Amino acid sequence: MDLFIELGILIAASALISIVMRILRQPLIIGYIITGFIVGPYVFNIAQSEEVIRIFAELGIAFLLFIVGLNLSPKVFKEVGVPSLVTGLGQIVFTSVIGYIIVQLFGFDVLTSWYIAIALTFSSTIIILKLLSDKGDMETLYGKISIGFLLLQDVVATIILIVAASSRLGESGGGAVLQNVLLLLGKGAVLTVVLILISTKVLSRLTGFLGRSQELLFMFSIGWGLGVAALFYSLGLSIEVGALIGGVALALSPFHHEMSAKMRPLRDFFIVVFFIFLGSQLSVADLQSVLVPALILSAFVLVGNPLIVMALMGAMGYRKRTGFFAGLTVAQISEFSLILILLGIKNGQIAQSALSLVTVVGVVTIAASTYMILYADKLYAWLGRVFSIFERTHPKERTGDAAKRAYETILFGCNRTGHDIVEVLSREGRDLLVVDYNPEIISYLRGKGITCVYGDAEDAEFVEELRPWEAKMVISTIAEPEGALLLLEKIRSRSSDTIVILTSQDIPEAERLYKEGVSYVIMPHFLGATYAAELLRKNKFASESFAFEKTKHLSYLETKKQRGHTHPHIEKFEM
The missing domain is CATH 3.40.50.720 (NAD(P)-binding Rossmann-like Domain)
Known part of the structure; x- marks a missing residue:
């Protein structure tokens, strides 16, 4: 089949299935994976150009990680407060340890068990931000804490991806494992420092020139992201880590928001192909063999992860409602989980069946947790009394x-x-x-x-x-x-x-x-417009009046800045 026709069918099929997902109020990721399974070799066998689709999928991962890197500025650590830090790290530790024990019971080897267990710890920041935004819960207490520990998860996932990528040269056994890992990490660290220096010392002087043309900024972003990824790959590191570090190097740029916005449509297209590729790797035989473990691990993620978060937040003094709502945001696995498993397969460290297992867990948990979050109020009204065991006698949130x-x-x-x-x-x-x-x-x-x-x-x-x-x-x-x-x-x-x-x-x-x-x-925006209109009516063309208003406003803004207030940034999240 001609490649153009093949891609056309893939995208058209994913669009149709995505419509169904939207009607069902489900994230489109599930539709893409289902599309891949349907067009894959085990059903209709439409996706025959596997090598081309694989390259497109790798581009999707590279663009996704590049944008993640762009948003991993030092400000992220400021946004992650103590509750988010404790909850995030605690959940990662408990989920990975308990998950490892469960996976071991199904007879997987030690390394595969750790890969799968760690994959279960990460939740999808993109999906949760979209759901919180749709519900209008971004500014709630649980929303703020959830966003904080999801950002922390992204940072931890970044570190784990780097370690996993570097471990592939450690297959020679003995002391060579540690030596190769340290050598690779050393290379990556030196290259990262060099790239950050180039970004801050050289590129910072060019940002004004680059920013004057949106097309040039777009092309520079693509060139930098893929160029750094290729450089890392040529030095024995992975494309994924290269793309991630390429984004981190530009995170302090004043144009990193514009770069991220420009790259998103490109990321969205290629990431669709990535999830289609994932779905195409599922076989009926694999699904039959991993179905029971997948359902049990899904139950652990859907129930166990929220309970872990509730226990941690209850210990810190938060009310059961805050803990419950925050807990639901970790009741699914992330795109990072799938990327980690793919990386393990690429490294030759784990079997293909692990991908089928984690993909099924992903589909089940993303689908179920979406409804759990959307109908969280009804769930809490039904189960609220049971969760009193997670609340202190004198909680932090008390009158x-x-x-x-x-x-x-x-x-x-x-x-x-x-x-x-x-x-x-x-x-x-x-x-x-x-x-x-x-x-x-x-x-x-x-x-x-x-x-x-x-x-x-x-x-x-x-x-x-x-x-x-x-x-x-x-x-x-x-x-x-x-x-x-x-x-x-x-x-x-x-x-x-x-x-x-x-x-x-x-x-x-x-x-x-x-x-x-x-x-x-x-209505803040309309009140602002009313005030501005009144200002124009009162001052007319009197420049001295506007000079007075300017001085007064600058003083007001300085007070706001000292209090840590910022103008709200509204962003739409789609996935």
Whole structure:
């Protein structure tokens, strides 16, 4: 069959199956793998140009890892707080050890067992960010903690991929294993340092020139990513590690966001082929032999991983709801898991059957966990009482003495908009209670003598303890639809007099809130436009007035910067 026709059929088939996946509210990754199985040699045998598809798949991995590297700047470590660090590392250790024991019971050799066990530890950052974004949970307490430990997983996965890639030269046995691994790691470390120096000392001077042309920036990104990958490969390292390091070297560039955005369409196309290739490697015989182990390992990932996270977060003092919701985000395996297994096969260290096993685990866990996350509220309502064993008697998220009396005003969320509201209400001497899930904000408010509690506004039990319906006014600056409706429902079911001010980023959602009985909806972007229009009306063409506004605004921005506030960055996640 002609290669062009073959690729056309592959893409058309994946598009049709992707439509079905979208209707079923499933990540498209599953559709791509199913497409690969259908067009592969064991069903319709349409994908006959295996070598070409394999090269396309390797390009997909290279582009994916290059973009991951672009986003692994030092800022990542700043974003990963202590709860995320403890939970992330703890989950990786417990999952890999328990997973290894389970895999060993099925008769796999030691090295294969470790490969599979480690593959079970990683969760898909892309899929989880997409689901959190769709649910509007990016700014919740569990969302922040989950994003933190998913970023940590990406860093750990990067290190493991580098070690796995370097281990392929350690097949000669004895002391040569360690010697070859250290030699390869040394080469990689030296080359990485050289590339970072080139990026910071040489390329930094060219970024202005490159940034003036979007096409040039795009071509430079491709050339740099593939060029570094080829350089690593020529020195005995892997293409995957080369692409990853190529991205890391550019992570400090002021244009790394633009490079990442430009590369995403290319990554998306080739990564589709990668998952199709994975699906085409599945055979009916392999599926029959790995089905039982795959289902048991899937159950471990779907149930065991969330329980591990809940236990760790409960030990740190978080409420059972926060632990449960965060735990669901690790109830599937990642694209890194599949790449790791492919790397092991390429190194000749594990058998092809391991890929079939982990791919089936991937399909099952991604499909099931997607529904678990989408219907997490109903699951929690059903199972919430069972999870009390994971919650301390006096959890970190507790109302304490704050719940012993009613307040004139309760504010949920003290970042950005909320900070300004606190400043105004404090100056007026209002009887104010602030609720926030950021420990730094809580410490800051307590230092200012402002009454505050640490907790999540979406936790129904926590909100119930605060009795917001007894307040004269309740304000929430958290633009999460479900949380806003929960708060409004709690208040309006007991009080029609309380003034309720909520926040929304969406017009239909704001209209819905008004219908449900909210007093006023804050829409930050529209308020900003209204303020700017009023500024233009008032100042007209008076340059001295704008100079005054400029000075005032710069002072305001400096205060915001000192408080660690940033303008929200909205990004769509698709996979």
